[in-house]
Structures are given as structure tokens and as C-alpha cells.
Amino acid sequence: MMASTRSLLRTKSLISNLPRFSSNYKCLDVSVNNDNNITTVTLKRPPVNSLNLDLLSEISDVLTDLKKSKSPGMILTSSSDKVFTAGLDIMEMHKPDPERFKQFWYALQDVWMKLYGSPFPTAAAINGHAPAGGCLLAMCCEYRVMVQNFNIGLNETQLGIVAPIWFIKTMLNTISIRDTELALTTGRLFKTDEALAVGLIDEMATDKADALKKANAFFERFEMIPPIARAYTKDSLRGSDIEDLKKNREKDIQTTLSLITQPKVQQGLEFYLALLKNKKESAA
Numbered sequence: 001m002m003a004s005t006r007s008l009l010r011t012k013s014l015i016s017n018l019p020r021f022s023s024n025y026k027c028l029d030v031s032v033n034n035d036n037n038i039t040t041v042t043l044k045r046p047p048v049n050s051l052n053l054d055l056l057s058e059i060s061d062v063l064t065d066l067k068k069s070k071s072p073g074m075i076l077t078s079s080s081d082k083v084f085t086a087g088l089d090i091m092e093m094h095k096p097d098p099e100r101f102k103q104f105w106y107a108l109q110d111v112w113m114k115l116y117g118s119p120f121p122t123a124a125a126i127n128g129h130a131p132a133g134g135c136l137l138a139m140c141c142e143y144r145v146m147v148q149n150f151n152i153g154l155n156e157t158q159l160g161i162v163a164p165i166w167f168i169k170t171m172l173n174t175i176s177i178r179d180t181e182l183a184l185t186t187g188r189l190f191k192t193d194e195a196l197a198v199g200l201i202d203e204m205a206t207d208k209a210d211a212l213k214k215a216n217a218f219f220e221r222f223e224m225i226p227p228i229a230r231a232y233t234k235d236s237l238r239g240s241d242i243e244d245l246k247k248n249r250e251k252d253i254q255t256t257l258s259l260i261t262q263p264k265v266q267q268g269l270e271f272y273l274a275l276l277k278n279k280k281e282s283a284a
């Protein structure tokens with residue numbers, strides 16, 4: 001195909017599929033790049049983008065919009081200059097109201113299924129720390145660019161909790177079985193260069209602008225690939241993990257609720273929260 005015909009076809013499909021986004025997001029900024037029609041979704045819930053029910057619900061909604069509008073791709077990043085996301089909001093797990101916790105966990109499952117299984121390509125521009133749930137969101141994306149000198153990993157065991165099986169499968173889809181086992185059992189947080197060495201991220205960046213530039217470049221790889229072939233291939237690789245959670249969704253919610261409400265687990269969370277607060281006091 002001639003380059004000019006290709007670019008005309010691309011422009012036509014961009015015009016007909018321009019995504020329409022709600023301007024009502026409180027915890028997200030959503031913008032579309034005029035050059036390549038890639039959508040950048042920026043997490044914006046200060047101070048640390050912790051994933052509570054509201055933020056998860058908005059991420060879930062934007063993923064639905066992107067799928068409906070046949071978006072050519074999405075970049076996930078953060079408005080903070082030091083935290084991508086601090087993972088799940090610990091306050092949703094500390095002394096939880098059971099009904100609220102069920103909604104919260106359901107929203108997290110939704111986000112995971114939609115992001116891990118999205119038909120459109122995804123990249124994370126990780127411009128800050130990405131522990132636990134933050135690492136999960138980044139690993140759901142197909143490509144990760146991370147700014148130097150931050151931490152990423154599934155550190156759940158450090159909090160006395162256990163990463164659910166679908167978190168683990170997401171890591172297994174990213175790094176080796178051996179590295180996953182060592183990382184999970186020790187609750188390891190990898191520095192950016194260590195994450196690159198183990199394959200947890202794909203590229204390092206000097207700053208957010210560099211991370212966004214590299215993430216945008218990732219999508220050029222798909223310019224000549226028919227989207228349907230791409231989407232089916234991704235589904236062949238990831239679809240069975242998603243089916244497993246779909247089948248066990250209720251059980252996963254019940255099991256998590258009964259584990260998280262155990263007194264020992266609650267004590268562990270309290271201790272961890274106190275450590276976070278003390279860190280601040282001793283720094284002051």
C-alpha cells in the first residue's frame with residue numbers, strides 16, 4: 001500500500017472513531033494525542049494515587065469507553081512526580097465495611113479484566129513508585145517504560161497479605177517463574193534498573209517526558225498490523241487467565257473478604273499504616 005493511501009486510511013479511521021470521554025472524571029485526566037490518536041490516562045488522586053473504589057470505578061469506565069471507540073492505544077501514567085500509584089488504598093482494607101469491600105474488590109477485578117484483556121495496545125509510563133496494585137496496573141499493560149530511581153514490585157507479603165492468584169499470573173506473564181517466586185515470597189520492590197534487568201519493565205526513562213515519548217513510540221510497532229490479528233493474539237495469550245477469574249469471581253471476593261478481616265491481618269495492616277505515618281514524623 002502506498003504511504004499516502006495508508007495515511008489517508010488512518011486519518012479516516014481516526015475521524016470516525018474519535019473517542020468521546022466524560023469530562024466528569026474526578027481522579028483522572030484523559031487526553032488524546034492529535035498525532036497518533038493514542039489516549040493518555042493520567043491518574044490524579046493526590047497524594048499517592050491510592051486505588052480506592054472511586055478511582056477504580058473511573059479507570060473501569062475509561063477502559064470501557066476506549067474499547068467502544070476502538071481506540072488505537074492507551075498510555076497509563078500519573079500526575080504525581082514521585083508516585084505512579086501506591087497500590088490499593090489501605091483504608092479500603094482496614095476495618096472494612098463488608099458491602100463496601102465487595103464493591104471495591106469487584107471494581108478491582110473489573111479493572112484487571114478490562115486492562116489485562118484490552119483489545120487495544122497499552123503502555124505504562126511509570127513516572128514514580130509502583131508498589132503492589134501499582135505494579136499490577138503496570139504489568140497489565142503490554143509495555144512498560146519507567147523513570148529511573150523509583151521502586152516497583154508486588155510487596156504484599158511485607159504487609160502480611162497475599163497477592164491473589166490473578167496478580168501472580170500477571171507477574172508470570174511478565175517475568176520468569178523463578179523470579180516471580182523469589183519476588184513474591186520476599187515482597188521485593190525492584191529499583192528501576194533492577195526491574196529492567198529482570199524484564200519487569202521494558203525501557204528506562206530519564207523523566208516523565210522521556211517516558212511518554214518512549215511509550216508513544218511503542219505504538220508505531222502496530223501501524224502495519226491489522227488490529228483484529230493483534231487482539232486475537234493477545235487474547236490467546238491472556239484470555240484463559242481472565243476466564244479463570246470470571247468463573248471464580250464471587251469466590252474470589254468472599255475469600256478475600258474473609259482473609260482480610262482476620263484479626264491478625266488487620267493487626268498487620270495497622271502496623272504497616274503506623275510505619276507509613278512514623279516515616280513522615282521522623283522525616284519532619
Ligand SMILES: CC/C=C\C/C=C\C/C=C\C/C=C/C(=O)SCCNC(=O)CCNC(=O)[C@H](O)C(C)(C)COP(=O)(O)OP(=O)(O)OC[C@H]1O[C@@H](n2cnc3c(N)ncnc32)[C@H](O)[C@@H]1OP(=O)(O)O
Pocket residue numbers: 047048050082083085086087088089090091129131132133134155156159160161162163164256259260265276277279280
Ligand atoms: C493472609 C492473607 C491476607 C490477605 C489476602 C487478601 C487480600 C490481599 C489483597 C491485596 C492485595 C493488595 C494490594 C495493594 O496494593 S496493598 C497497598 C500496598 N502499597 C504499599 O505498600 C505502598 C505504601 N506506600 C508507600 O510506600 C509510600 O507512601 C510511597 C513510596 C508510595 C510514597 O511515599 P511518599 O513519601 O511520597 O508519601 P507518604 O508520606 O508515604 O504517603 C503520603 C500519604 O499517603 C498515605 N498512603 C501511602 N500509601 C497508601 C496506600 N496504599 N493506601 C492508603 N494510604 C496510603 C500515607 O499514609 C500518607 O498519609 P498521611 O500521613 O495521612 O499524609
